[in-house]
Amino acid sequence: MLPNYRLxxxxxxxxxxxxxxxxxxxxxxxxxxxxxxxxxxxxxGESAGAAHAAAAALMRRFxxxxxxxxSASRPxxxxxxxxxxxx
Numbered sequence: 076m077l078p079n080y081r082l083x084x085x086x087x088x089x090x091x092x093x094x095x096x097x098x099x100x101x102x103x104x105x106x107x108x109x110x111x112x113x114x115x116x117x118x119x120g121e122s123a124g125a126a127h128a129a130a131a132a133l134m135r136r137f138x139x140x141x142x143x144x145x146s147a148s149r150p151x152x153x154x155x156x157x158x159x160x161x162x
Contacts, residue, residue: 076102080127091123092130099131 080094099118106113120128 089130089134092127092134095120095127095131096134099135 076098078095078098080091082091095118099116102116103113106116118128118132120126
């Protein structure tokens, strides 16, 4: 599943991870209809999507149904702007 999550600046944080968490919850409840096992589903993402997947997994850690395993590829987890100089 590929979520179409809300983006900044139109939506405020944490609307994107909330959208991913909502899709995750829906998928946990519907996985068997697609021939899947809820316990074998994984949250994954790349770049900003990886940060959203990680945040959604953290949001889900206190929820009773299903597990949340997250796989992040190059997550953007810091908002500090740093620039290297190549003089």
